[in-house]
Amino acid sequence: MRIDGVSALVTGGASGLGRASAQLLAERGARVVLVDLPGSAGEEAAEKIGGDTRFVAADITDPAGLGPALDVAEEHGPLRVLVHCAGRNSDRLRIVTRDHEPGDLGSFADVVRINLVGTYNVLRLAAARMSRNEIVDGERGAVVLTASVAAFDGQIGQTSYAAAKAGVHGMTLVAARDLASWNIRVNTIAPGVFDTAMLAKLRDDLRDKLAAGVPHPRRLGDPGEFAQLAVALVENGYLNGETVRLDGAIRMPPR
Numbered sequence: 001m002r003i004d005g006v007s008a009l010v011t012g013g014a015s016g017l018g019r020a021s022a023q024l025l026a027e028r029g030a031r032v033v034l035v036d037l038p039g040s041a042g043e044e045a046a047e048k049i050g051g052d053t054r055f056v057a058a059d060i061t062d063p064a065g066l067g068p069a070l071d072v073a074e075e076h077g078p079l080r081v082l083v084h085c086a087g088r089n090s091d092r093l094r095i096v097t098r099d100h101e102p103g104d105l106g107s108f109a110d111v112v113r114i115n116l117v118g119t120y121n122v123l124r125l126a127a128a129r130m131s132r133n134e135i136v137d138g139e140r141g142a143v144v145l146t147a148s149v150a151a152f153d154g155q156i157g158q159t160s161y162a163a164a165k166a167g168v169h170g171m172t173l174v175a176a177r178d179l180a181s182w183n184i185r186v187n188t189i190a191p192g193v194f195d196t197a198m199l200a201k202l203r204d205d206l207r208d209k210l211a212a213g214v215p216h217p218r219r220l221g222d223p224g225e226f227a228q229l230a231v232a233l234v235e236n237g238y239l240n241g242e243t244v245r246l247d248g249a250i251r252m253p254p255r
């Protein structure tokens with residue numbers, strides 16, 4: 001798909017991987033709408049990215065909440081690109097606590113609600129809009145979802161996060177098959193350890209340890225490198241139904 005001139009929606013666009021993706025899409029000529037939570041730095045991000053970039057506050061888990069953002073995106077022309085990055089980190093809970101109590105079910109459900117149900121919500125709403133587009137160069141739309149290497153090598157304390165991200169990986173091929181009849185492609189990026197706000201919450205020594213665990217290059221990923229792959233997945237019309245690990249060959253240990 002040619003990115004120049006298309007309308008694109010980027011969730012989690014106020015920060016990290018979403019913000020970098022929005023920036024690169026805008027540099028490539030897309031008109032981008034950022035979606036993020038009210039109270040996020042979305043407005044400031046849209047201003048910094050510049051051009052036609054707009055911010056619309058929404059919660060990705062709200063069934064009706066994304067409507068206004070999709071409407072704003074379609075003011076620029078048909079929505080053809082979705083890069084879905086909004087998500088939350090793991091709750092770091094053990095299945096059985098030190099006091100022999102079972103892990104918190106509400107916490108598990110919340111991580112799954114935001115990272116998995118939220119992904120399906122964004123996918124279904126954006127794809128429904130895309131299904132009305134004219135076909136250009138054989139397609140109506142291209143979707144990039146975000147999983148994590150935790151989908152494959154989840155660490156102790158990541159039960160909810162790993163389950164949710166494995167769900168995103170699992171839905172990728174099905175969604176690509178399902179949406180093939182609408183000429184919409186769906187791919188997923190499974191990032192390793194990236195230098196974003198999500199990891200900034202960790203202590204410096206833990207961040208250094210994570211970076212040291214990456215075989216090559218021995219550092220955290222740059223959000224711009226995620227954006228490069230997101231753009232490649234959108235541009236390459238033969239890439240479909242794939243989850244691509246972007247991780248410097250890291251394989252996470254049990255803890």
Ligand SMILES: NC(=O)c1ccc[n+]([C@@H]2O[C@H](COP(=O)([O-])OP(=O)(O)OC[C@H]3O[C@@H](n4cnc5c(N)ncnc54)[C@H](O)[C@@H]3O)[C@@H](O)[C@H]2O)c1
Binds near residue numbers: 036
């Ligand atoms: N940074 C990493 O190392 C890493 C690794 C693997 C996977 N990921 C995944 O990449 C995605 C982006 O993470 P990031 O590192 O850029 O984190 P980030 O915290 O910088 O950005 C995530 C954004 O999502 C937004 N968000 C959270 N819940 C939302 C909701 N309900 N509705 C709307 N917006 C919401 C946040 O406000 C935030 O701006 C997440 O899905 C994360 O799980 C990140």
